[in-house]
Amino acid sequence: MSMARARPLVLDPGHRDDPCSHCGARRYSVCNAIESKDLERLASLATQFTVEPGRSFIDEGDPAEHFFNVTAGTAKLFKLLPDGRRQITGFAGTGHFLGLAVSSSYSFSAEALEPMRICRFSRPKLKVLLDDFPAMEKRLLEVASNELVAAQEQMLLLGRKTARERLASFLIGRADVPTHCLGHQAGTAETVLLPMTRNDIADYLGLTIETVSRTLTKLKAEGLIEIPSANTVVIRRHAALEGIATGETEQH
Amino acid sequence: MSMARARPLVLDPGHRDDPCSHCGARRYSVCNAIESKDLERLASLATQFTVEPGRSFIDEGDPAEHFFNVTAGTAKLFKLLPDGRRQITGFAGTGHFLGLAVSSSYSFSAEALEPMRICRFSRPKLKVLLDDFPAMEKRLLEVASNELVAAQEQMLLLGRKTARERLASFLIGRADVPTHCLGHQAGTAETVLLPMTRNDIADYLGLTIETVSRTLTKLKAEGLIEIPSANTVVIRRHAALEGIATGETEQH
DNA sequence: CGTTGTGTTGATATTAATCAACAAGTGTGG
DNA sequence: CCACACTTGTTGATTAATATCAACACAACG
Numbered sequence: 001m002s003m004a005r006a007r008p009l010v011l012d013p014g015h016r017d018d019p020c021s022h023c024g025a026r027r028y029s030v031c032n033a034i035e036s037k038d039l040e041r042l043a044s045l046a047t048q049f050t051v052e053p054g055r056s057f058i059d060e061g062d063p064a065e066h067f068f069n070v071t072a073g074t075a076k077l078f079k080l081l082p083d084g085r086r087q088i089t090g091f092a093g094t095g096h097f098l099g100l101a102v103s104s105s106y107s108f109s110a111e112a113l114e115p116m117r118i119c120r121f122s123r124p125k126l127k128v129l130l131d132d133f134p135a136m137e138k139r140l141l142e143v144a145s146n147e148l149v150a151a152q153e154q155m156l157l158l159g160r161k162t163a164r165e166r167l168a169s170f171l172i173g174r175a176d177v178p179t180h181c182l183g184h185q186a187g188t189a190e191t192v193l194l195p196m197t198r199n200d201i202a203d204y205l206g207l208t209i210e211t212v213s214r215t216l217t218k219l220k221a222e223g224l225i226e227i228p229s230a231n232t233v234v235i236r237r238h239a240a241l242e243g244i245a246t247g248e249t250e251q252h
Numbered sequence: 253m254s255m256a257r258a259r260p261l262v263l264d265p266g267h268r269d270d271p272c273s274h275c276g277a278r279r280y281s282v283c284n285a286i287e288s289k290d291l292e293r294l295a296s297l298a299t300q301f302t303v304e305p306g307r308s309f310i311d312e313g314d315p316a317e318h319f320f321n322v323t324a325g326t327a328k329l330f331k332l333l334p335d336g337r338r339q340i341t342g343f344a345g346t347g348h349f350l351g352l353a354v355s356s357s358y359s360f361s362a363e364a365l366e367p368m369r370i371c372r373f374s375r376p377k378l379k380v381l382l383d384d385f386p387a388m389e390k391r392l393l394e395v396a397s398n399e400l401v402a403a404q405e406q407m408l409l410l411g412r413k414t415a416r417e418r419l420a421s422f423l424i425g426r427a428d429v430p431t432h433c434l435g436h437q438a439g440t441a442e443t444v445l446l447p448m449t450r451n452d453i454a455d456y457l458g459l460t461i462e463t464v465s466r467t468l469t470k471l472k473a474e475g476l477i478e479i480p481s482a483n484t485v486v487i488r489r490h491a492a493l494e495g496i497a498t499g500e501t502e503q504h
Numbered sequence: 505c506g507t508t509g510t511g512t513t514g515a516t517a518t519t520a521a522t523c524a525a526c527a528a529g530t531g532t533g534g
Numbered sequence: 535c536c537a538c539a540c541t542t543g544t545t546g547a548t549t550a551a552t553a554t555c556a557a558c559a560c561a562a563c564g
Contacts, residue, residue, distance in 0.1 A: 079408045081499035087408040100397045107401045134386050141389060144396035145352045149359045151403035156331045156339040158410035159458030163552070198511060206411030208553055213512055230511060247333035415520065450543060460521055465544055482529090482543065
């Protein structure tokens with residue numbers, strides 16, 4: 001049930017022609033089809049800035065004036081209810097695009113989990129950009145399509161999976177993330193580093209922090225995972241955990 | 253919290269130059285920017301077919317060979333877990349695009365709720381189409397962006413709203429649908445016709461049929477809605493219902 | 505050191521699920 | 535036309551999963 005993953009796209013005016021040491025992808029390029037001579041132009045339209053952990057750079061309801069591309073670090077994306085209930089709709093790492101929506105105001109908030117570097121375009125400039133680089137538009141459509149698939153998978157999780165299945169899905173999903181593209185360092189595919197708190201995990205999975213904690217403890221007691229530190233999980237029995245995640249395994 | 257709604261786009265080879273009597277939108281046109289002379293070409297790439305209620309025309313896991321555009325009727329889109337648990341991720345009405353994803357297989361299933369007319373392109377032909385009509389690609393990006401916003405709103409509902417809030421959100425959302433674009437006839441903005449069963453509503457809202465039934469009964473008892481027939485709901489106090497839907501109103 | 509934020513664990517409450525019965529509507533065939 | 539099965543929806547009684555309330559452990563930090 002793993003989904004196709006988009007190659008990360010990075011707009012990073014500060015690191016032109018500095019290819020990623022892991023996957024060889026050339027930073028600064030939105031799309032392979034864009035000629036390097038055009039990158040100059042691309043950079044001239046963008047502004048880069050940094051965000052400290054805990055700082056938000058998009059606020060739900062604010063006028064949607066910019067379009068963002070994450071260059072480094074990770075952010076949590078969330079929506080709030082008036083009484084403070086929160087749903088984290090996703091985590092945006094390197095290469096992630098934010099603020100595509102047609103609406104005149106942002107429909108979610110974004111807050112940095114780690115120090116971030118972000119590339120920003122004003123909406124009008126994005127429009128110019130897309131008109132000039134149809135290949136970029138093609139790529140954005142691909143990206144949006146993939147995000148839609150992920151969103152539907154998350155709806156299945158939130159609407160129909162048990163707490164146990166949600167945690168298993170979360171860990172499997174995190175383990176599958178190509179770690180060389182994340183802002184933080186992760187070990188093997190079996191070692192999952194969690195830059196977010198239990199509270200964030202709970203709000204992402206539609207649970208409480210207590211249920212997250214208890215469920216992780218139980219998975220550990222069953223020998224499926226290890227928890228060497230609060231923000232590190234080692235997957236011991238990947239297949240078994242995946243079976244739980246996909247609902248193939250009956251509940252205990 | 254109502255979102256921007258995309259103008260319906262209809263690819264309907266059988267009804268060229270037959271504008272929608274309500275909103276004036278010209279059928280057969282994917283995008284206003286496409287010249288009518290191009291429509292001929294567009295139609296030549298598409299195949300049209302019908303689907304009876306209860307029949308599925310997309311099956312999760314099957315090779316994703318086609319791209320669809322709903323011309324008439326409504327479908328439910330859903331994902332299944334191995335033990336039969338189901339999550340309906342949305343309902344696709346007239347103008348809706350299906351099967352955009354990059355993946356080689358469909359990530360969801362689609363089944364007709366009402367008699368449907370559907371326009372179909374093979375993937376390679378869609379590619380040709382998008383290369384020839386960049387305006388269509390632009391439109392698809394808009395559509396996908398809007399769907400992503402809707403998906404995030406649904407995540408908030410599934411992860412953090414109470415049964416009462418979910419039903420209120422569902423009814424308000426249905427009432428706001430531009431009924432002149434749906435395949436079925438709806439009365440005023442306050443009269444909501446539900447082409448789906450209680451089971452479908454439950455699977456869409458992450459609840460059981462019993463909870464859906466009980467919650468609707470309670471809303472009726474409180475004078476917020478009327479239920480003249482099982483698939484008709486009249487909204488009596490729209491503002492109050494909306495207050496519940498958005499979480500502004502405290503629970504009873 | 506105290507303070508604060510984060511995470512764990514236990515006891516209890518609550519929401520919604522499950523199990524169960526029945527009512528109403530629909531279609532079929534005799 | 536009616537008996538029948540079958541589907542859909544409602545309502546009630548009980549259970550179960552997760553939330554809530556509460557206490558405490560631990561680490562980071564001034």
